[in-house]
Amino acid sequence: xxxxxxxxxxxxxxxxxxxxxxxxxxxxxxxxxxxxxxxxxxxxxxxxxxxxxxxxxxxxxxxxxxxxxxxxxxxxxxxxxxxxxxxxxxxxxxxxxxxxxxxxxxxxxxxxxxxxxxxxxxxxxxxxxxxxxxxxxxxxxxxxxxxxxxxxxxxxxxxxxxxxxxxxxxxxxxxxxxxxxxxxxxxxxxxxxxxxxxxxxxxxxxxxxxxxxxxxxxxxxxxxxxxxxxxxxxxxxxxxxxxxxxxxxxxxxxxxxxxxxxxxxxxxxxxxxxxxxxxxxxxxxxxxxxxxxxxxxxxxxxxxxxxxxxxxxxxxxxxxxxxxxxxxxxxxxxxxxxxxxxxxxxxxxxxxxxxxxxxxxxxxxxxxxxxxxxxx
Numbered sequence: 001x002x003x004x005x006x007x008x009x010x011x012x013x014x015x016x017x018x019x020x021x022x023x024x025x026x027x028x029x030x031x032x033x034x035x036x037x038x039x040x041x042x043x044x045x046x047x048x049x050x051x052x053x054x055x056x057x058x059x060x061x062x063x064x065x066x067x068x069x070x071x072x073x074x075x076x077x078x079x080x081x082x083x084x085x086x087x088x089x090x091x092x093x094x095x096x097x098x099x100x101x102x103x104x105x106x107x108x109x110x111x112x113x114x115x116x117x118x119x120x121x122x123x124x125x126x127x128x129x130x131x132x133x134x135x136x137x138x139x140x141x142x143x144x145x146x147x148x149x150x151x152x153x154x155x156x157x158x159x160x161x162x163x164x165x166x167x168x169x170x171x172x173x174x175x176x177x178x179x180x181x182x183x184x185x186x187x188x189x190x191x192x193x194x195x196x197x198x199x200x201x202x203x204x205x206x207x208x209x210x211x212x213x214x215x216x217x218x219x220x221x222x223x224x225x226x227x228x229x230x231x232x233x234x235x236x237x238x239x240x241x242x243x244x245x246x247x248x249x250x251x252x253x254x255x256x257x258x259x260x261x262x263x264x265x266x267x268x269x270x271x272x273x274x275x276x277x278x279x280x281x282x283x284x285x286x287x288x289x290x291x292x293x294x295x296x297x298x299x300x301x302x303x304x305x306x307x308x309x310x311x312x313x314x315x316x317x318x319x320x321x322x323x324x325x326x327x328x329x330x331x332x333x334x335x336x337x338x339x340x341x342x343x344x345x346x347x348x349x350x351x352x353x354x355x356x357x358x359x360x361x362x363x364x365x366x367x368x369x370x371x372x373x374x375x376x
Contacts, residue, residue: 001097002058002059003058004056004063004102006055006056007054008055009049009053009055013053014049016061016062017049020062020065020089021034021042021089023091027092038086039197039200040069040194041069041086041087041376043197051069052068052070052110053068053087054067054106055103056102063091064089064090064091064099065088066088066100066103066104066106066107067086067376068083068084068111068119070083070084070116071188071374072189073118073187073188073189073370074186074188074189075185075291075292075295076186076294076295079189080287080288080291082117083107083111083116083118083120084375085107085120086121086122087376088121101131108281108283111283116283116284117282117284118280118283118284119133119281120280121278125279132342133279134346134349135349136276136277136349136350136368137255137349137367138256138274138276138277138369139253139254139274139276140253140254140256140265140273141251141272141273141274142252142253142254142265142271142272143249143250143251144249144250144252144265144269145249146242147270148268148269148270149238149242152267152268153238156235158236158240158243160211161209161236161239162210162240163208163209163210163219163240163241164208164210165207166206166207166218168196173208174192174195174196177206177218177227178195181227184227185257185298186255186257187370187371187373187374188371188374198374199218199220199225201373202221204220204221204224205220205221205222206218207219209228209237211236216228216229216230217237219237219241220371222241222250223238223250223252224253224373225371226252232260235264238252252265254369255369256300257298259299276351277368278370280368285314285317286328286329289366290328292367293319293321294326295367297321297324301324302321302324302363303362303363304322304324306319306320306321308334308336309344310338311341312339312344315330315332316330316332316333317330318330318331319360319363326363347364348364348366349364349368353365
């Protein structure tokens with residue numbers, strides 16, 4: 001194996017990074033063009049790449065890379081600093097040389113030095129377990145198919161619902177959608193300047209929703225993110241999407257905090273399921289636990305009580321709920337439970353928490369659910 005250097009990207013690496021990613025993913029899957037696929041990270045309109053890249057180079061050429069796009073993730077009144085990991089790739093001729101192990105460690109160490117609270121990515125579970133990632137949170141997925149539209153939505157009037165593509169030549173519409181996105185209880189901080197790049201990533205459409213002539217919301221893709229001023233308009237919007245897009249199925253994922261949406265979709269859906277969301281690696285347990293316990297308390301009254309946990313030798317954390325309000329602090333108390341890092345992520349975030357039978361059952365699993373707009 002040739003000598004390898006592991007470095008952070010510079011502006012001079014930009015074009016080679018895009019070419020390398022296009023080559024590796026096109027070889028492994030269908031043709032890729034990262035400039036159009038992910039304009040929020042690789043678009044030509046960006047003055048610099050929208051993510052930091054960790055590179056393995058041999059003789060000056062990239063042989064592997066990992067990218068990290070840092071965002072602020074708003075959760076009610078808390079904002080977590082989150083690293084969205086993506087474009088994980090190794091040249092086909094350089095596999096099994098240990099590059100990914102070195103780059104993932106380099107990226108994680110750098111994330112800790114930047115005081116990131118959390119890393120998240122999508123991918124094969126067993127592959128990323130090795131690097132401290134585990135599936136987290138849960139979402140309810142509702143599928144609406146033609147029989148549901150014909151029967152459950154048969155009496156719904158969709159005649160006043162219209163869609164139009166969001167574009168910068170209609171700034172008042174983009175401003176409206178951007179403000180609505182900023183009001184969501186759990187969403188990434190999407191700057192107005194980059195809003196359309198973010199919403200159009202992964203080749204997604206983003207359309208304004210008008211109801212009876214007034215701006216009422218927006219829809220990303222075919223329903224991967226829908227935001228409405230009035231949640232009760234959702235049945236009209238779904239029926240209108242079927243009318244205009246003629247899909248075989250509309251699939252909508254809901255975080256557990258979206259209680260009114262869950263109620264509406266539960267009445268009209270063809271079928272539903274529950275599943276995990278992204279894979280996460282928690283770097284700052286007190287901040288992450290505090291933010292997500294507050295979110296859980298916003299839709300489910302938490303039982304009062306206290307629990308002290310120790311995670312991988314870190315200072316034990318006491319979780320206390322008083323009057324339904326959660327708080328997390330290191331108080332030097334003897335732990336009630338001791339977890340490894342991976343066990344803690346599974347037991348506190350994973351679906352397994354539904355099966356736990358102790359007093360803190362009401363607190364977990366934590367409701368981590370992010371929009372595709374806020375992933376890498």
